[in-house]
Amino acid sequence: MEFETVSKAMDAIEGFPVNLRTVVQHLLISHHGQYEFGSPKLPMIREALAFHYLDDLDSNSPPPAPRSRSIPANPNGPPTAAPSAANSRLDQFLKSTSAKAEENVANPKLFQ
Numbered sequence: 001m002e003f004e005t006v007s008k009a010m011d012a013i014e015g016f017p018v019n020l021r022t023v024v025q026h027l028l029i030s031h032h033g034q035y036e037f038g039s040p041k042l043p044m045i046r047e048a049l050a051f052h053y054l055d056d057l058d059s060n061s062p063p064p065a066p067r068s069r070s071i072p073a074n075p076n077g078p079p080t081a082a083p084s085a086a087n088s089r090l091d092q093f094l095k096s097t098s099a100k101a102e103e104n105v106a107n108p109k110l111f112q
Helices: 004-012 018-030 046-060 089-106
Strands: 069-071 080-081
Touching: 004 018, 018 046
Parallel strands: none
Antiparallel strands: 069 080
């Protein structure tokens, strides 16, 4: 079902590269990784093998533990809000990277 849905979506995109279409279709067909797990095709490219391992890891991982909505600031004080995704290390890194990229665009001498 996913194969047909994604194939139709690729057909709907004008000028979609044929070689990329082949890779995407191979990823979908081979993501089970082994014939015993229902895969009609074994992964034949690095991307398909990585996709299979990620899918396998996802299917074998336990569900994430529920997060508390609040974390006590101290044992005797009121609870505070849980850290949001906006304050995560990844978000801070992306913001700093974005700011550096904007500086580079503002300074065309860096590209000469």
